Amino acid sequence: MTKIAFVARGSEGEEAQWLGVLRSALPEVSLLPCRDLDEASRHEIEVAIVANPDPAELRALPRLKWIHSLWAGVERLMAELDGSVPVVRLVDPELSRSMGEAVLAWTLYLQRDMPAYADQQRRKLWTQRPYRAPSECRLAILGTGEMGQAAAARLMAAGFPVTGWNRTPKGADFPVHSGPVGLSRVLEASDIVVCLLPLTAETRGLIDAKALSQMPHGASLINFARGPIVVAADLIDALDRGHLTHAVLDVFDQEPLPEASPLWSHPRITVLPHISATTNVHTAAAIVAGNIRRFLDTGDLPKTVDQTRGY
């Protein structure tokens, strides 16, 4: 029986759940936590399934050919491995579906003024705020990959005009710009900016004071991608000055968000604990199983992460 290694850092409960579901999805292989492998077994391992792995455990697998991440965002893994082994990241339509749903949910949260109405309720204030129809609320999607396209489709179906920005101007059924000039154009003409970019050398700090100042007065930001893409201090400044209305943040430079962070208690920031799109273990396991089965049958690797691009 082919042996596959499982390398995860997390709670024991999570590991047990993943092992159970993955073993059901891949009954023809022997899936073993790294710590249970003896020296001989370690030399047999060609594929590892990983979730936030300790790189030392991976380096102890001398014949490792590739790694399947259970996560969609792999920037830390890529940095830690530094090109030593090909990485396949999770691309799950269910993950894109739930991300699209989250983008729509928190876009409606902003368009329908829910933060302001919550504040009014605390002050027992009965005031009807002006209604802004979706057609009057321009959305920008930064990052038009699988998730960005799923989000755009949801938003357009709800009546929001959508413009995208992407490293390459990918074919899509909405206008997509690229490059620094394209980014300025998109930011200048958007009432809500949704960040779904991968974290790479190029996107780190991309949403800084300059980018935020290009957004129209009163605009809002949703970051469902990675914390370091947005410069938190610059965002707080733009909110404090009243240039931006609100920010919904699901991702942070450090997670869990430290208790001392000023983001927790900022009245114009909604803090979420990285829940915009949660991995569905069942659909994820089916996709991972399919990729591994194809490799075992044919020797073909699934599409791997580009070391230069970083995703």
Place this chain on the structure above:
Amino acid sequence: MTKIAFVARGSEGEEAQWLGVLRSALPEVSLLPCRDLDEASRHEIEVAIVANPDPAELRALPRLKWIHSLWAGVERLMAELDGSVPVVRLVDPELSRSMGEAVLAWTLYLQRDMPAYADQQRRKLWTQRPYRAPSECRLAILGTGEMGQAAAARLMAAGFPVTGWNRTPKGADFPVHSGPVGLSRVLEASDIVVCLLPLTAETRGLIDAKALSQMPHGASLINFARGPIVVAADLIDALDRGHLTHAVLDVFDQEPLPEASPLWSHPRITVLPHISATTNVHTAAAIVAGNIRRFLDTGDLPKTVDQTRGY
């Protein structure tokens, strides 16, 4: 030039806005606020356009044939006029669209656990709550008229299973029950109940302790219809006992909601100031103008409110 009366109670700004937009939409008639009518003009008036009118002003129009309300909910007007003159209520696809949008927005607010995450943020608590997919979250729409059908369409497109309840089991592309037994069946099998019923003698107090107890443990309620349909004290009790998780209330027995109301500060209640579906003066004026023009051309009244049913 045919004279039409305009009878409204509200701010002067609102009245001026309505008069301006209605006059543009009906340039062939002379639209006059009731107070500007002399005795002779009062005897010419056959049609009045009203928004929350003083019934005394309407009784001063001896030849009044019918009234067009700018509102969709006309229970107070019907009670005050008591059958003395036919009433046409506003049925505006744009109003149904924005109500459908509101139902989807606050359904996602509940499904995505936004009230609980807001509470966690206040306590600086980083906890990922279990994700419940729309397919696992059963929606009930009470009242499957224009607005209910628009809401159901949005919810089904977002993946929520929808069941309806209506006075008559109207044809719809989702199951619709009726009668008291039907109501119990719908309530027992719903995780979120959305009330869009008209306020009538039959629906007043319909959602009482018994109805709330039929909802599953952990269910939530959205009332976007009229306050008195839900017995507020029974709702508070169901929330306090933990039987229900949350309620989103946009309508109240008395509006504006009095400062002394316990609803304002209840941790499991979201209070909105009657903003779920706001009238769009432009689309509403076009519909009212079309109805009045047809009457002036042909003598045909639009569909009027049934005095017995009350809507």
